[in-house]
Amino acid sequence: MKRWYSPDGVRFGCQEGCAFCCRGEPGVVNVEKRERARIAAHLGLEEEEFRRRYCRRIGVGAWSLLEHPNGDCVFITPENLCSIYAVRPRQCRTYPFWRNTLASRATWEREGRECPGIGQGKLHTPADIAAYLRGEGDPS
Ligand code: SF4
Ligand code: SF4
Known part of the structure; x- marks a missing residue:
């Protein structure tokens, strides 16, 4: 991937x-094996039960978090917070x-029309x- 942003980085x-x-x-939120184990433990569930309740299979050994019919992630709260944020x-x-999103200035700026955090902050x-x-690491 060719770097298009300045040596200072992006905000x-x-x-x-x-x-x-x-x-x-609707989309896909990939949840890898060790992530499934971590989230399941956070929720006090066996991994199989976590998959059954909160995931859908998207390939061989590949799982996505479920969404509500309107496309909202099952873990978003009415206050717009992630109920499994730590994990x-x-x-x-x-x-x-x-x-x-980082492929080019155009893709970054296009994403910025949806995500108000792009171009702001750190x-x-x-x-x-x-x-x-x-x-x-964690950009947030
Ligand atoms: S609510 Fe949490 S788990 Fe769901 S998409 Fe947002 S950050 Fe990811
Ligand atoms: S500011 Fe961007 S990263 Fe943060 S919740 Fe909104 S869309 Fe997501």
Whole structure:
């Protein structure tokens, strides 16, 4: 991926209570094996029970969190908070620092029309961004 942003990085700061990225159009929230185990433990469930209640299979050994019929994640609260925030999946934790959103200035700015945190708040350096792309760290 060619770096299009300045050596200083890009600004991003999640706007509390927004929850755009947890609501709306149906999509996929990947939840990997060790994430399923962590969330299940957080909820006091066996992993199988967690999968049965809160996940759908999307491939061989691959699972997504369930959504309500309107596309909202099952874990979003009426107050727009994530009820499993401390153990949310990597996909949620690293948003919006995904390869597709970081692919170009245009894709980043397009995402910024949906996510009001893009362009605001803390500066995330190229080293930070490289870590997020590896699934490490937490941009929020
Ligand atoms: S990451 Fe962006 S879209 Fe998601 S809750 Fe924060 S500000 Fe809203
Ligand atoms: S798990 Fe939490 S952060 Fe991820 S989509 Fe659901 S409510 Fe949002």
